[in-house]
Amino acid sequence: MQALKQLKILDFSPLLPGPYATMLMAEMGANVLRVESPTRPDLVKFLEPRIDGASAAYHQLHDKKTTLQLDLKQSRCVGQVKELIRDYDIVVEQFRPGVMARLGLSYEILSEINPEIIYCSITGYGQTGPYRDKAGHDINYLALSGLMDYSRRAGQSPVPLGMQVADVAGGSHHAVMAILAAVIHRQSTGEGQHIDISMTDAAFALNGMSGAAALAGGDQPLAESGWLNGGTFYxxxxxxxxxxxxxxxxxxxxxxxxxxxxxxxxxxxxxxxxxxxxxxxxxxxxxxxxxxxxxxxxxxxxxxxxxxxxxxLTFEEAAEHPHMQHRELTRTENGIRQMAMPFRLK
Incomplete structure (x- = not known):
């Protein structure tokens, strides 16, 4: 799958949201160079099980990328990034607001070097607003979004989900959509731009049907009250x-x-x-x-x-299900069984 082979991405992001977004683009052919700190290793790397010193999840996210270790607190390393940026299309970063500016690698600085650069910042709460500097995790973003209040049984607590909905459906997928929209914009105008992705904003947008109805004057969504959350035989x-x-x-x-x-x-x-x-x-x-x-x-x-x-189904049952097998949703990459991309381009 080589649809994005013309794109070169410089990825500064750790953990899941940014790496998942750049993984999707790497799967579509983009050339992704991942900048990793030599002093603060990505915690995903230490999950179990580990294969060749890194977790299976780390391999899933990064095996199609090239990795470069740079200490961004060193001026020579910052200078190296500024040289690289002349030849790259896209930057993805996942630091708290202001960190890249303090390192001398903000959008304003890098766009002076390469005016066509598309610079995507992924954070929990966005680059502006009263929560911009707060720490958070997926459970916090989902809690603030309003989703979890009505995604539960009446009289019971919300259930911690087994996957990061705000991180992936919010941060990663919205980041990819916004980056590709910016690429199309650049093709017609020659202009780069700064993309501000908030995982909380994206989670709020997932309210979709129930939120749209409530905002239009309908009933507020409540636990076990609607068609899709246990209020019917669905x-x-x-x-x-x-x-x-x-x-x-x-x-x-x-x-x-x-x-x-x-x-x-x-x-x-x-x-x-x-x-x-x-x-x-x-x-x-x-x-x-x-x-x-x-x-x-x-x-x-x-x-x-x-x-x-x-x-x-359990995950193991799902992975072996005839439909998943026919759709080739798992693969073996460098001797490691992994999840494959859930779409095809022909």
Whole structure:
């Protein structure tokens, strides 16, 4: 995949958001040079398991990049960056606001050397605002975004997620979109620009449907109150052996297949009545049926039925699933099994 082979990226970012963004661009052919501190190693490198001295996650993020160790507190190293910038298209940095300026590597300084430079700053709270200098992690950005208040069971606490939604869906993906938009802008104008990515801003934008409705004067989203957060039969159901099935049969044709498969046709009117009482009755009936049989039983039954019902898989099961295998979502790179890119360009 060589769609971005003309781009040269200088990447100063540690941990996940920036490295994930530059990983995506490297996978699309961009030439990424990663500047790494010789005195403050990236903590991702020390996660387990380790292969050849670095974690599997570190290999996933950086194997398609070149690494250069520079101590940016040394003036000669800053000078080396300024020489490199003449030949690079894009800078990605993930320091707190003001750090790159103190090092003498701000957008203003580097754009004097290369006016076409696209400079992407990724932070928790952005380059401006009252939170600009605060520390944070994914759980903090999601908490402030409003997402987690209604992404939970009523009367229960939000659940810490097993993946970094704000970091990746917010920071990384929005950074790539903004950088590529800036590349298109530069092609027509010759101008570079400074991109300000806030992971909190991006997480707030993920409110999408519920947020749009609330801002337009609709109800504020509450836990277990909407179509998608447990307020309807669109939910997870336990099996007799403690596993779960995901039911997403919202449309009439899928509802009909679901109810027919489970011998619950008598619930048809209740399914289409989205009042709280009707949905509670539907959910109770579904829960009683699903817990009567094993996970394997339901997997086999719904494999034959196009009803938007799927098993909740472990990661190992997902990696070995026939669909993931056919789509080649894992690969072996330098002897290490890794996740592959979730898109193709032909």
């Amino acid at each position: 939910d997870y159901y336990e099996t007799s052996d403690g596993r779960y099935m995901a039911v997403g049969s919202l449309e009439p044709q899928f509802q009909a297949r679901l109810l027919n498969t489970l011998d619950l046709e008598w619930l048809a009117d209740e399914c289409t009545d989205f009042t709280q009482d009707s949905q509670k009755r539907v959910k109770q009936a579904l829960a009683e049926v699903f817990i009567s049989q094993t996970f394997d039983y339901w997997c086999h039954l719904f494999a034959q039925t196009d009803a938007c019902v799927e098993p909740v």
